Every structure is written in C-alpha cells, then in structure tokens.
Amino acid sequence: MPKLTIDGREVEVDPGATILDAAEKLGIEIPTMCYLRGHEATTSCMVCVVKVVGSRGLVPSCGTPACDGMQVESATEEVRDARRSALELLLSDHVGDCVGPCVMGCPAHMDIPQMIRQIAVGQLADAIATVKRDIALPAVLGRICPAPCENVCRRAQHDQAVSICLLKRHVADVDLSSDEPYTPQCAEANGKRVAIIGAGPAGLAAAYYLQQEGFECVVVDEHDEPGGMLRYGVPDGKLPHDVLAREIAQIEKLGVRFRLGIRVGKAISMDEVRKQFDAVFVAVGEMNEGDAESLHLDPSDKIEVDGATYVTHVPGVFAGGDAVRRRRMAVRAVADGKEAARSIAQYLADQEVIGPERRFNSRMGKVSESEMAIFLQSGSPKPRTKPFGVAEAFSIAEARTESLRCLHCDCRKPDACLLRQHAQTYGARQSRYKADRRSFVQQTQHPDVIYEPGKCIDCGICIQIASEAGEKLGLTFVGRGFDVRVAVPFGETLAEGLCVAAERCVAACPTGALAFRDDRKPPPGTTQ
Template structure:
C-alpha cells in the first residue's frame, strides 16, 4: 500500500490508486472535468493538475498512480495558477452564454428566461417568485419600464422580441389579483434597525429586501402617500394609482414601519443615530441640494457613494480592491470621497448609504428598483458584520452578437420550430398594440390593472391573457445555458476566479444539433474530453461518436456528418449525465433545475 503526502498530509491508499483518489481520501478537493469513474481517464482537461516532488512539471492527478513516498502539492498558488490557466483557456474557446443577454440588459438583473419558462409552463406562482427575487415592483415596472431587455432579445432579430415586460406584468397582475399574493420568506429578526429616507422606488425596494434579510425597517417620506416619483412623474395614464397602491401594500405586508409626512434633512442625521444602525438615503434627486447644504461630497448627479456598495464615506473602493469583480456600470462611477470627509462620516455610529435618484439624479425606475435591491445587500452585509462587497457580479461566458444563420440554428432547438411559430409571433408587437376590452382569464380587480398604457415603442398596449401569455413566453429561445446548475466548468471557474475574457480570441461559429428528440448537442460548449465517445462505444452504439479533425479544430461528432440522433440511439441519457459542461444537454432541462431555484448570482451553495 503506497504511502504518500499531499500538501504535507500523510495518506495511504491501495495499490493502483491515483493521486486523485488519495486526495479525496484526505478531503482535498481537486477539481476535475474529464474524469469519470468507470471511464478511461482522457487526461484532457488538465484542471486536476498537481505538482509532484517539487518538480517544475505538473501531472494530472486523475491518471497518475500514487507511488510510495510521493510528495504531492495540490493547494498552492502555483498549482492553482495552472488550474486557473487551464480553465481560462477552456473558457476562451467555450461558445455559450451562461446567462442570457436579457439578464445583463435588465438593470435589475432579473432571471428573465426562468420566468418565461415558468409562465410558458403555467407556473405563475413560480414566475412571481422568480421576478420578486430581483424586482420588488413588477406590476409597476410592467407598466412603466422601457424594457431594455426586449431591445437585446435575440428573437428580436428574427420575428420580434419576446414581450418580456408585458409577461412580467401578467405574472404580477395574476399575483395581485389572487386570493393570497406572494409573500417571500423573511429570515429571523436580526435585532438591527435601518432607517430609509424616501419611499420612492429605491426606498421601497430596499425596505422589501432588508426585511427579507431580517432587519427592522422604518420608511420616512415627506409625503402622505408612499411611491415618490411614481406618483409625481407624468405616467398616471399607464400606471393607475390602484396598481401602485396594491403593489406597495405587498411590500408593507412584510412588516415595515412607515413614517409618512415626516421630512428628514441630511443635516439631521445625528438625530437618527440613537435609533438606527444604518441609514439609507433614498429621497430622490432633491438629495443633492441637501448634500451641498450639509457640506457632503457630491458628484455631478447627486450624492457621492462607492459605486459597488452604495456607501458614503470611508469604505469607498473596498469592493473594487477585491480584484475579483468585473468593472462595469459607468453610470455608478464617482470619484472617491476625499479622506477628510470620509473621516467625518466614519465618525457617525452608523453607516450611511444612498441609492436611486439620490445618487443618480435622473434614471429609469427599474434602475432605482435595482439600486434598492443592491443597497439592501450592502446594508445587510454591514449590519451582519460581513465584508461589504456589494451585489455580486455573476459569472458568465458570453457569445455576443450572433449572425442570422446562427440565430436560425438557435431558433431551431425550441419546442416549436421557427417556422411553426409564425402564428405565435403575430402575438408580439402587433398584439401588444391592440386595445382589448376585457380579459377572460384574469378577473379584473376594481382598480383595472389592465388599463392600456402608452409605451415608447408601441403606443397603447394591453396585457396578455393567460393563454396568450403562455404562448408568448414559449417564444423564448433559451439563450441561457441548460447547464447553469450542472456545469462543472462554470463551477470550477467560479471557485478558481477564472476570467472568461482573459484571452482574446476569435469565436467559433455557433452550431447546434437538435435533431435528437430529447438531447441537443452544442459543439461550441464541448471541451473535447471524449467521455461521451467512450460511453457510446461501451454501450455498443452502432454509429457512436468520434473525434473529428485534429488539434485546435478537433470536435466530437457523429461519424460521416450524421446526427447525434443517429449516433446516440441508446446512450443519450448516460452521455448527458457524463458531459462536464452542457455540450450535450436535455432540451427541456427544467427537471434538473432546483425546485426552489437558486439565484443565478448564487455561485456555490
């Protein structure tokens, strides 16, 4: 029995065991992609590298036999660097979107594709839960949002984008009209208290999420009615007061103290210090003048905060120093606060945050709602004594712009083919412009949530019926990856902080073989490990799979340009299970997604 050490820890393994086996025995987690018990080690991915005997060479632990006296190094920075390089190289040639383009177009980073699939399946309760993880005011936004998500929707280049905004509204309206509207679960009371100055979209959203984190919230607003600019800006036509009231009520139902008609000035902060552990300044664009009056730093647009954590003062730049975050969102940029003022703010017994138009001056409502969600996390991190990192940037590879031919390939996967969807497509823009008198599926409430509203693109539009909505939602091309929760490449890339854009590269052409009844094959996502080839051969597939070509151009494919449907007559399930990415995946993978879906930002639980 060979005895060896891994990271200076002794381990004894049976004859014939690999270094990987030995590491597992010690509980050292060596990442693997191409390794699979029962298969010949392909030694292809090279993410399981370890260093042996202080040599400058590295070996794949999955296929290197443990030898008596071996000294193995696994969890060192040098070894991690090699693993990271292998991952970054694989990612540089990995053609796929982890998250759909609409996810990144939405300022609130809502998980739109999941919502669409839930609506298409008629799971309206699931859909509202998905929406409300990121958007506290969906019925409102369903009426006032200019829908940047639809501008980027890939379907837009074929037969018009999916009507995402109206579908969100549909889900929200169905929820509001239901006997028991959706209420999220809140964490136990933390004993911490937050004051939120301003009951507009960002303040409401912040209160909604802070409550869910278990913190007590008091919402101050100088007006008698909450809603802030949602009531003052000229959008009454499209946003009936009844809808706004109903949606605010769902937020207040979480147990939020409201101090309406109370005006708090920036200069009065000291008065709040006894009663609150954190203060969020969300009083809209008027904040700037107050800040100037109080001698606080301002940017061109409003209060100056750290762009990632929304915090004013001393913590500026914390998140950007962590090094793992992709810099973006120039709209949030502000020059760092001078140290002198930072010190003054630091002297306060609580942290001061600001969000929404208080820092932006003028922005979309959805931006304010997104700010509310993001600042809530930052405040929660502060209140619970965690490092304040702000809202995480989700890991995602990106395809970018697709050609018409590529889009047709993508469209050919769906439950309906592109051609067959001609009818459904007529539901898109034209349908939205149609004024409808009544709706048979949704019992309209007294405050008429389905009143027509003007939108910049379409003029007067009305919501969908439930049946129409399901059909419309089914138009989604499923740009997000079917392997979001199973992909080992993504999992390791997140763990090893691999940057998918580390190496500039010309991307491959998007292709997909969707001729199999249940399984699709996307060569662009394949990492050429060949596990499926082994499995198909072992299963005695008459045609099977093979590597075609050589070197950088090598691809797994069915022989003689035949389809995966012919190649995998019996081994398809086993191959999908073995595929370390989602190059081979079920067309309908909803069964693989956790029932209570994790947030796409949740990398590892």
C-alpha cells in the same frame, strides 16, 4: 501503502490511488472537468494540475499516481495561474451564452428566459416567484420601464424583440388580482434594524429584500404617501396609483413599517437615526441643495458611494438610487435597492462587504444569419403580439403566444456548468486568448437531448458512458487536432447514437454541451 503530503498535510492512501484521491481524503478541493469517478482519466482539460516538489512542470492530479514520500502543492500562485490559463484556453473556443442577452441588459439581471418559459407552460405562480427574486415592483415596472432588456433581445435581430416588459406586467397583474398574491418566505427576525430613508423604488426594493432576510425595516419618507417619484413624478394615466399601492401593500405585508411625513435632517437628525438603527440606507431620490450635508454625508451635496457595494464613508450608512446615479430610471433604482440590501445584510452579519455576486458570463455576441436560423428553430415564427384590449395588457392566450417567440439564447445548464463555476472561482477571462469564434451549431434530432458542439470540451466522458451502456453506435471522437469533436460514428444522428444512455450522459457532461430539451420532464424528485 503510500504516504504523501499535500499542502503540508500528510495522508496515507491505497496503492493505485491518484493525487486527486489523496486530496479528496484530506478534504482539499481540486477542480476537475474531464474527470468522472469510476471512469478512465483522460487528463485533457488540465484544470486539476498540481505541483510535485522536485519535478519539472505541473501534473494533472486526476491521472498521476500518488507515490510514497511525494510532496504536493495544490494552492500556490503558479498552480492557480496554470488552472486559470487552462480555463481561458477552453473559454476561447467556447460558443454560447451563460445567460440570455436580455438578462445582461436588465439592470436587475432578472431571469427573463425562465419567466418566459414558465408563462409558456402556464406556470404563472412560478413565474411571479421568478420575477420577484430580482424585481420588487414588477406591475409598476411593467408599465413604465423603458425595457433595456428588449433593446438587446436577440429576436430583434430577426424581426422584433420579445415583449418582455408586457410579459412581466402580465405575470404581476395576474398575481395582484388573485385571492392570494405571492408572498415570499421570510427568515426569522434576527434583532437587527435597518432605517431606509426614502420610499421610492430603491428604498422599497431594499426593504422588500432585507425584510426577507430577517431584518426589521422601517421606511422613513417626507411625503404623506409612499412611492417617491413613482407616485409624485409619474402621471396616474401612465402608472395608476392603485397599482403602485397594491405592490407597496405586498411589501408592507412582509412586516416592513412606514414612517411618513418625516424629513430626516429636519424632523429628526441623521445622528439620531443612526443611534436607533443598526444600518441606514439613503434612497431619497434626486438630492436638493443642502440634503447631503443635512444627512451628514458630504458638504458638497454629492453622496460619495462605492458603486459596487453602496457603502458611504459614514460607517453603517449605504446609499443608492437617483441620490447617487442621476439616471432617472426606475428599474435601475429597483436594482440598486436589491443590490444594496445584499451589502447591508453582509455588513450586519459581520461579513466582508462585497455586494452582490458578479457571476462569470460567457457571451457569443452578434450572430450570423445562418446562426439566427438555428436559434429561430427554438421559437415561434409568429410576429410580435399586440394586446387586443384597450389597456395594453396581454390576455393569458396572448401572453402565451408571445412567450413562445423566445429563442432560448441562454444555456440550458447555467448553474451545473463546471466551466462557468471554475471560471468564476479563478477569475478567468474569455478574451484572454483571441480566436475566431466557431459557428454556433445545435443538434436537435434527439427527442430528449440537445447537443451543442461549441460547448464541448472533448473530455470523452460521454463516450465512455455510452460504451459502458452498450449503445450500438454510441459516441466517438471525429476529426484531427484542434478540429476533433465528439460525434456519433458514421455521420448518424444523436438519436441513433444515444438510445439508452442519454440521461447519464447529460448528467455527466461538465458543460451545457449535452442538455435536456425544455419540454422533457425530469424524473420525479430531480431537477436539471
């Protein structure tokens, strides 16, 4: 049996095994996209390349036999650069958004399309959980947010944006008026304490997310009531105080404690706060003269903070919200609080403080009229819904009607897409190789599956699966050169090509090229 070394580690494999097989035996992870175990290796994506010492160039590990005495390198800079280039070539021909434009426009990057789809099918309990993963105060923001997400909503290119802000408010209001409003699960207390200076939107959000991770949060504020500028800077007619109070009560319900009427730097020193707590988050809103100095942050009345991690120059002290951004936008402050909570959690866990994960996102940009016509097939043709009641709030029926206008711009497999995962890992850039974007195409003839050729990497896995399943027509490659694409033979539809193997093809597709429709229910116990 052949013996070889990979990254200096020796391994013995069965005759006929590949370098990829050998690497897996050693627990060495090599990225793949066009390879599926048990199927013929097509070696088309070149993402799995490695270096065989003594040979010229790099070789695909999925299709290269392991030979006795072979020395393989899988993690050198040369190999990483080659994999990155392979991914960037695939991305240059990729047509599709990983997430909807609305998500990118939301400072908190809330999964807006998911919330909308849950409203459409009446799953409001799931919708509030989706919202609160990223927005700690949705009933508040549903009333005062300037809705930057709607400014970039693709539907606005056709008629008017989806009423995202009102839909968020609807979900939150229904939840708050229920007998048991949504309460996220909290981890067991870990013994670490965090002081949050300021009970405004940034401080409240930070407390909400840190408490869920097991940290004991104490919010200190100089006012008699929590809320910061939400309470003292927004008229009650625009943001009723009882709505704010009910959302704060949900945060307090998690175990967050409030110490009100206390001004840090006057009633208690910053040094004393730092002694009593393991970390401090400064979220005091707009700073007045002398505030920064009294907090021992900077004598120039400006908090010096890393914009990606919210770390200040004082160990264990973080800062965010209007104290550092001066944007006066509550949704941005809430996003700061959520993101700062991630950095604080990393700090208290003795991890490298890198802040929230910045995921790779493919973006299509503006679409043509013909492409818009395709997107419109996924949404209701009705105009923007206007609430009938005087309170400017949707009824359940109105919310559902409005939610059906969403065009589903986001990818149907954003978390399962290997192209996105590997692009993130290798720092690939979609714009590295300039090319004219192909037109967006969507084939919807199949009752369960949608096919988007612009996301296909021509791996051929679905062709092999369809053939093995005995499909009468199945799938094949059509075209030549750069124009080659996977399609059903003889110009037939996907419904005729995939009669029995559709589910297996969707599961095996390395991107979102083949995906289930929204209304298709996956088999019990599985999720897409």
